[in-house]
Amino acid sequence: MTSTTVQRHRAPVVDAAAHRPGLGAALSWESRKLRSQLRTKALLVGAVLAPLAVVVIVHxxxxxxxxxxxxxFATDNGFAMALLVLGFASQWVLPLLTAVVAGDIFASEDQHGTWKTVLTRSTSRSTLFWAKTAVAVAFAxxxxxxxxxxxxxxxxxxxxxxxxxGLSGQVVPAHTALALVAGAWASMALPIIGFTCLALLFSVWSRNAAVGIAAPVVLGLVMQLVGALGGIETLRPFLLSTPFEAWHGLLAAPRFTGPLLDSLVTSAGWSVVCLTAAYLILRRRDITGG
Structure with missing residues (x-):
């Protein structure tokens, strides 16, 4: 076989790879898929309406x-009420909200048997992995x-x-309290990203949406129970549930931000480990069966 013949046979493969959609196209496609799902819309509507119902009932x-x-102070102070809801939501609501999408986003390809079609005709594994990850994190x-x-x-x-x-008995003016409450809620973004990556790992590993959704929530509850035990001070900073409490320092006098820095390190560590494991599992997966 001459070199010209070899090049003729290789040319279609090179052209096919060159015309594969990039990350932008994959992101657009995954976003459209997510927007079309009824449960996604229901979760967003619930995130807006449920707090109102909870506040009215507690008040x-x-x-x-x-x-x-x-x-x-919750029934007499709106800022205390917002922090009370935050404490409740961080126990299992926030991990569940992110796991509903992240825990299913890879497993759904197994459920519908679309891996072979998507990866052989549409895009590469790496591109699809990062597109799904970005969409899941953005939704969270x-x-x-x-x-x-x-x-x-x-x-x-x-x-x-x-x-x-405040937690130290100090009186915080309304305008300052608003900023601190908003900052407390914003600090939830770090562990939420960590739980999103954890759900992505379970979704890729288990190939089952139920496992991908339930496992991060159950694991989060277990970590909270472990964190409440005595004598494990050396282990507690490494639990992904611990960053949910990092905002407490904002409401103390004087304020301290050490837990927020620890939260950043812990959440980033969990995110990197989970994403790396999920990526390696997906890269090595045999998709010839569907």
Missing amino acids: SQPRPPKDTLFGR LVTLALLAASTIAASWLVVGHQPLT
């Missing part, structure tokens, strides 16, 4: 939930932003915006 209770952080952050804005707005309108009593 109407004759006795405030005194056994929770900021609970004793958008959901968090809607939930935070709705909670703060509902608490402000239903309960009020009086000065807030």
